[in-house]
Amino acid sequence: MIEVxxxxxxxxxxxxGRFGSLGYGVGTSGAMDxxxxxxxxxxxxxxxxxxxxxxxxxxFEVRFVQDCAFAVSGAACDASLDGQPLPPYWVAQAREGxxxxxxxxxxGSRAYLCLAGGVDVPSVLGSRSTQLRGEFGGLxxxxxxxxxxxxxxxxxxxxxxxxxxxxxxxxxLPLLCDGVPAMRVLPAAEYDCFLDESRAAFWxxxxxxxxxxxxxxxxxxxxxxxxxxxxxxRSHGIVPGVIQVPHGGQPIIQMRDxxxxxxxxxxxxxxxxxxxxxxQAPIGSKVRFVECSYAEAVAxxxxxxxxxxxxxxxxxxxxxxxx
Amino acid sequence: MTxxxxxxxxxxxxxxxxxxxxxxxPGMQLLLKRSSxxxxxxxxxxxxxxxxxxxxxxxxxxxxLSHPDHREVLVTVGSLVERGQLVAFLxxxxxxxxxxxxxxxxxxxxxxxxxxxxxxGEAFMRLAAE
Numbered sequence: 125m126i127e128v129x130x131x132x133x134x135x136x137x138x139x140x141g142r143f144g145s146l147g148y149g150v151g152t153s154g155a156m157d158x159x160x161x162x163x164x165x166x167x168x169x170x171x172x173x174x175x176x177x178x179x180x181x182x183x184f185e186v187r188f189v190q191d192c193a194f195a196v197s198g199a200a201c202d203a204s205l206d207g208q209p210l211p212p213y214w215v216a217q218a219r220e221g222x223x224x225x226x227x228x229x230x231x232g233s234r235a236y237l238c239l240a241g242g243v244d245v246p247s248v249l250g251s252r253s254t255q256l257r258g259e260f261g262g263l264x265x266x267x268x269x270x271x272x273x274x275x276x277x278x279x280x281x282x283x284x285x286x287x288x289x290x291x292x293x294x295x296x297l298p299l300l301c302d303g304v305p306a307m308r309v310l311p312a313a314e315y316d317c318f319l320d321e322s323r324a325a326f327w328x329x330x331x332x333x334x335x336x337x338x339x340x341x342x343x344x345x346x347x348x349x350x351x352x353x354x355x356x357x358r359s360h361g362i363v364p365g366v367i368q369v370p371h372g373g374q375p376i377i378q379m380r381d382x383x384x385x386x387x388x389x390x391x392x393x394x395x396x397x398x399x400x401x402x403x404q405a406p407i408g409s410k411v412r413f414v415e416c417s418y419a420e421a422v423a424x425x426x427x428x429x430x431x432x433x434x435x436x437x438x439x440x441x442x443x444x445x446x447x
Numbered sequence: 448m449t450x451x452x453x454x455x456x457x458x459x460x461x462x463x464x465x466x467x468x469x470x471x472x473p474g475m476q477l478l479l480k481r482s483s484x485x486x487x488x489x490x491x492x493x494x495x496x497x498x499x500x501x502x503x504x505x506x507x508x509x510x511x512l513s514h515p516d517h518r519e520v521l522v523t524v525g526s527l528v529e530r531g532q533l534v535a536f537l538x539x540x541x542x543x544x545x546x547x548x549x550x551x552x553x554x555x556x557x558x559x560x561x562x563x564x565x566x567x568g569e570a571f572m573r574l575a576a577e
Binding site: 200209211212213214230231287288289290291292294295296431434435438439442445446447 | 448449475514515516517533536538539540541542543544545
């Protein structure tokens, strides 16, 4: 059990997401950085998709109401437990009364606080993720507030090793284009309906993540993407990653809290394997896009999976060696 | 039980002036006996001068003096090091294991390059007693 001490904004309980309910108009929600969630859980011996707390604003402070092992993953924030610094992507054992403080990140934008066993909130439609629009899931269907108490499924003193870390995914799976963080994109249905020079500029240019960016979507700023002719499209199903281009040509990328339908023309889709990179791109930073094929998108997902399997194998070996 | 934990136990035995320890756990049994001569068990190698302590690697891997996400080293030469303080990481594949100081003192010298491949028990830092 932990208690939120800081007057925090927008921290939510998230797991991998709520799948299979798009047909009812229920978006997936889920962690903006799936790899960070999986790694934090892996270090604790949790199932990879166990629920954790996603923190987008800092400083964030919690007090441990009882002993509990925890891991901090995601953004490299300035973390400390009772004043003792904690490295990024690290697992530790907290004792009753200790205070965990997460300061402003030096890289990345979202940190994950994972608790032993996972965060204990009711599962709704198969997921513990907070569905902010529908006000269900997570803790009472809302962002965390000062004074909230959140239980772990396996509190106490962990029998597993709880003083080690892993190399962050941005180092293990780097993807840069001319030194700028990049994401791979599949061209989507209306791609061919945009001007050739606009399409070329999309791949060649840098895109700024504007302040109008959150868990619902990222609004980008760059050279306008213009259509060959005005388009009117009926609303249709969309998923996280879809890049829509409204009038004016400044694209919107749907993120994990995206609504399940929309009517703007679709230019492309950030591949599932790279959505975590976007989830960690801070507001105001620049990103690039790299065109990829369906086969490459699938291979990229397999690369992510291989990396997780490799880390899991090493963590298991470390556990054996520590017995 | 790791080599580092056994080493730590040996240090505690010596400090408490105990003759030995016998630890039984499911699947393991550990018997530590201190020899009567001044050197004691594995703990304090005789080559070190009294005013200096060498920090040694707890295992095989790449020794990192800073975290891959940070530019600054964990401890700078000349700074005070407390016992148990994180002074380096031992990187094994994607895993980062903490290397904590077994002694207190002032960091006098770093004996290995960041990222160097090290084995078990290699001296990588020298502390001067305060």
